[in-house]
Amino acid sequence: MSPITEEIVPLVKQCDCGHLHYDIPIEQMTVGCDAFEQLVAYLRHKRYEKVAVVADDRTFAAAGKSLCDELENQSIRYTICLVQPDENGDVIADERSIVQVLLETPNDVDVFVAVGAGTIHDITRFSSHKMKVPFISVPTAPSVDGFTSMGAPLIIRGVKKTIQAQAPVAVFAHTGVLSQAPKEMIAAGFGDMVAKYTSLVDWQFAHWMADEPYCPFVHQLTEQSLKACVDHIDDIADGGEQGIRVLMNALLQSGIAMLLMGQSYSASGAEHHLSHYWEMEFLRRNKRQVLHGAKVGVATPMIIEHYQRVFWPLWNKLEERPKSIDETARKRLKANAASIQKLLESLPSPGRVRTMLEKVGGAALPEQLGIDLPLVERSLREAHRLRPNRFTILYFLNEWVLGT
Ligand SMILES: NC(=O)C1=CN([C@@H]2O[C@H](COP(=O)(O)OP(=O)(O)OC[C@H]3O[C@@H](n4cnc5c(N)ncnc54)[C@H](OP(=O)(O)O)[C@@H]3O)[C@@H](O)[C@H]2O)C=CC1
Ligand SMILES: O=C(CO)COP(=O)(O)O
Numbered sequence: 001m002s003p004i005t006e007e008i009v010p011l012v013k014q015c016d017c018g019h020l021h022y023d024i025p026i027e028q029m030t031v032g033c034d035a036f037e038q039l040v041a042y043l044r045h046k047r048y049e050k051v052a053v054v055a056d057d058r059t060f061a062a063a064g065k066s067l068c069d070e071l072e073n074q075s076i077r078y079t080i081c082l083v084q085p086d087e088n089g090d091v092i093a094d095e096r097s098i099v100q101v102l103l104e105t106p107n108d109v110d111v112f113v114a115v116g117a118g119t120i121h122d123i124t125r126f127s128s129h130k131m132k133v134p135f136i137s138v139p140t141a142p143s144v145d146g147f148t149s150m151g152a153p154l155i156i157r158g159v160k161k162t163i164q165a166q167a168p169v170a171v172f173a174h175t176g177v178l179s180q181a182p183k184e185m186i187a188a189g190f191g192d193m194v195a196k197y198t199s200l201v202d203w204q205f206a207h208w209m210a211d212e213p214y215c216p217f218v219h220q221l222t223e224q225s226l227k228a229c230v231d232h233i234d235d236i237a238d239g240g241e242q243g244i245r246v247l248m249n250a251l252l253q254s255g256i257a258m259l260l261m262g263q264s265y266s267a268s269g270a271e272h273h274l275s276h277y278w279e280m281e282f283l284r285r286n287k288r289q290v291l292h293g294a295k296v297g298v299a300t301p302m303i304i305e306h307y308q309r310v311f312w313p314l315w316n317k318l319e320e321r322p323k324s325i326d327e328t329a330r331k332r333l334k335a336n337a338a339s340i341q342k343l344l345e346s347l348p349s350p351g352r353v354r355t356m357l358e359k360v361g362g363a364a365l366p367e368q369l370g371i372d373l374p375l376v377e378r379s380l381r382e383a384h385r386l387r388p389n390r391f392t393i394l395y396f397l398n399e400w401v402l403g404t
């Protein structure tokens with residue numbers, strides 16, 4: 001076990017939210033400069049003799065080679081699968097990548113090792129799950145909170161869908177490797193954490209208005225990891241060991257929060273739906289992909305602005321709105337009016353979020369990421385449809401109030 005999981009497991013047992021909490025299958029979680037030695041010791045302890053390393057050119061260069069050298073020195077048998085990029089030069093968690101991994105992995109493999117960032121982890125998570133084999137996480141950049149979760153956001157026939165697969169059995173994050181990651185990936189990790197401002201507001205709203213499963217403990221876990229990043233923004237902006245460690249632990253904890261619910265309720269709200277919508281559009285236009293955390297980072301202040309400028313003024317006029325809001329919804333809105341107001345007032349200003357993103361060297365506006373105004377406007381009207389089973393204020397606005 002590791003400090004994070006050791007603290008969390010007993011607290012989960014005390015939670016009386018009434019919802020199913022998924023077990024945390026993560027037996028060890030290391031963030032440190034001896035991560036690879038610890039990984040080898042873990043492989044020995046578990047008697048994993050046939051290891052399938054999954055990486056790609058950049059992540060193999062960043063960490064895969066030195067890890068495989070260590071396996072070689074310890075006479076641990078391994079195969080390497082280097083996932084190929086698409087025609088635009090991007091490695092995508094899609095059908096082609098998954099089939100490549102399945103084709104290049106021996107049937108008798110004992111364990112997969114994902115050496116990469118979010119995309120490599122999702123490809124490995126899904127492939128290993130389908131082969132009923134465990135996987136180990138070796139993050140190469142603190143860029144997303146997708147290392148410890150069980151969901152795999154895949155692009156299937158051009159549509160981004162998150163499929164619940166499995167969490168890793170262990171995480172070995174080498175602080176030396178993480179510190180060497182491109183600065184924009186560190187900023188992206190901060191962006192994926194800043195997104196929790198709006199994902200948590202959407203989750204709470206969804207619970208009140210649509211009975212979405214909700215757990216205050218999981219909410220608190222996510223909020224705590226968001227706060228750690230905001231409180232240590234200077235360290236993260238410096239990119240030194242302390243900042244990398246804080247950011248990585250926050251990302252790991254946010255992933256565990258998703259794992260506990262078996263869904264990404266806590267971590268993915270309307271800001272993520274905008275990001276997924278843009279990602280699919282970039283694929284359609286054959287444009288180079290933009291980092292996930294960069295997209296959700298700029299989407300967060302946009303959603304805050306949208307909720308403050310569109311939802312809130314309408315809120316007070318709902319009485320005059322057509323029948324689109326049924327009686328049950330009206331009653332729920334009325335019953336939770338004060339709490340919803342408090343929830344929206346708890347959000348930071350869009351300007352403050354943008355300032356934080358800039359402080360860590362990230363983009364603050366969509367146009368900085370090549371996301372043009374027409375695409376922004378279209379995504380605000382349509383992105384909620386990407387996750388029909390995920391209720392958000394944007395979903396409520398578009399489907400129940402504005403009827404777009
Ligand atoms: N499962 C979950 O719960 C979550 C999943 N995600 C998913 O994660 C994906 C995005 O992951 P993200 O990490 O942002 O981006 P990627 O994993 O796509 O990596 C972005 C780029 O960084 C490169 N790279 C990775 N590590 C290093 C390094 N140390 N040095 C140099 N280059 C490096 C990658 O190289 P290469 O192309 O060689 O890999 C890639 O080109 C999205 O699909 C998103 O949906 C996000 C959050 C949660
Ligand atoms: O990116 C995620 C959390 O940060 C996962 O979100 P989705 O479940 O919307 O893919």
Ligand code: NI
Pocket residue numbers: 144145192267268272292296
């Ligand atoms: Ni995310």
